[in-house]
Amino acid sequence: MKYVDEYRDAELARTLGSEITALAEPGRHYKVMEVCGGHTHTIYKHGIEDHLPESVELVHGPGCPVCVIPMGRVDDGISIARQPNVIFTCFGDMMRVPGGNGSLLDVKAEGADVRFVYSPLDALKIARNNPDKEVVFFAIGFETTAPSTALTLMRAKAEKLRNFSVMCNHVTIVPPLMALLESPDLRLDAFIGPGHVSTVIGCRPYEFIPADYGQPVVVAGFEPLDLLQSIYMIMRQLAEGRNEVENQYGRVVPWEGNLRALDILQRVFELRPYFEWRGLGFISQSALKLSQEYADFDAELRWEIPGVRVADPKACQCGEVLKGVIKPWECKVFGTACTPETPIGTCMVSSEGACAAYYNFGRFARSKERAGA
């Protein structure tokens, strides 16, 4: 496939892999966190870790927008979906995420009209075509998807659509990173910055990471060679004793971000004082809600929602897994209370989460490790 195969060349990958190996200091172990769930996906899909030396470990970060939605928010969504006359729309991968008592898929089976859409604009189309129904869009995602929700809301307002509303769960990327960095037991050496988020917010917001915490950040693209190159750039920074924000994804990410998109976000959304993250707890100013100007479209104001908080079980140690403090199998509930069928924490929800991957394939990783030893 043109414009894709160029970024998946095995020969170039081997070359980059050996250059990364050459940069690794003997006896030193490197932990690099890829923040974005999209990167985790690329790493698994193409088997990128096979090109890395054993001393370079990738830690999968909190950037899967589906996995970080707390159970209570899913329950709130479900309570709206159960209302008569409601068509509840969301992205497909949100349907399976369990709340305190079942998932949207279960409510659909009970008879609620839950539909998955590929874009919030599709939800708007459903609203136009069903004027006698209330159409609610369950919005999730980082700054990557927030502009498309914002544009949809602007269009709904312009069209004076009264039967459309949004339950906003948009989150922002910097506060959880700051929360991770603030923890005294963090064991990371560098960050692979999220590419898609950065197309909107640019590279500047990450400057506090090298400045205040002394760690390199390289914003990376999503093809496998993009990732390998960004790891190479990180290893060079570490080898040369530099801590900077670098942009590997220059073909898409402008340093200043997308000013028009940022402007739209400003108009349509405002920061919530705090928001709960599955596995990470409450993080202040880490999420968006609809601004005063768009309050008419806010599903949380239109419907009475229970807003019950389903506490992450105390034993869940996702935070520590994300910080690289413990391995998945060292968590107290791993494999007993928390399994891929009944996930408790964010790391078990997505099949690419650190715990789910270890649950399914740990046996294999272990035998590979032994074979290597």
Next chain:
Amino acid sequence: MGTENVDLEDEVLARIERQRKLRPRFRDERVTMAHGAGGKATHTLVEGLFARAFANEALAELNDAAQIEIAGARLALTTDGFVVKPLRFPGGSIGELAINGTVNDLAVSGAEPIAVAAAFIVEEGLDADVLRAETEAMAEAARAAGVSVVTGDTKVVERNKADGMYITTTGLGVRRSEVALSGQSIRPGDVVLCSGFIGDHGMAIMLARGELDLDADIKSDTAPVWEQAAAVMDAAGDHLRVMRDPTRGGVATVLNELALDADLGIVLDEASVPVHPAVQGACEILGIDPMYVANEGKLLAVVGPDRAEAALAALQTAPGGEHACLVGAVAEEPQGMVLVRTGFGGTRIMDMLIGDPLPRIC
């Protein structure tokens, strides 16, 4: 890492293994779409509810078709429901699928399809021309597959209850091979053959539903595979271990089932699996792996190494098998899993389908 830690890790892994090997139980409160998608939830429903309730020797194998013997005649019996939406799509229609889907379950069980029974559930108000067209499509597909539709049943349900029409077909075949084809007969060193381009059917349906603003020239591959299956059986003889048709859940799900049955590893070479560029492109845009996308006219065969070349050559000369190729091999490790060697020079484990990535496709 100290020895104590290592032991604890082994203990955790062993516990997961024990849980995994427990026969699944169907504990869900309600049926969801995932139960019909052909992945893990379907597996739990079939094994945890149906197989337990109907327990018998023929069913226990959970093959595409049951192997039964009546008065010395070695038969294969299978049944399949068709609920595809839309009824017509590029490359085929529900009528054609209803024949091919069923005869293919017989074919990959090593049985020559002989007769088909068909049950129609038709919705009130359906344009009679649609019913005529689908009946004609079935008749044509039956002729092409060399089977007769020998009996049937008709029901009409109220408007909005059946998406136009549903068809259930039951197929009867005569087992040709003396060899018992089974996933458990797979040995390390065996090879995996794939009869052609994968993912066409699932993507054709996905695009035909018109829910995506995506246009591509992709046609369903619906076709009978008996001649391909017979060619492989003749060429491989008793070196043929098992054949499957990768329908719902795709190649990934079939290979996972085989790896679990045999308790061996299957190593798949991703770059050697044929995928049309249009399918690859659509999958890339939608974030779907073609390995999980349904096929309706393909077969996968596991053959002992000594006859691998002969079986591949025979497959390539059979109708529709021109693009057949060797896509993988069986190994001791990783036990019960499918390992993919990626085009990028890495490896990944390919799991069974979880959830339901695609709407109703067959």
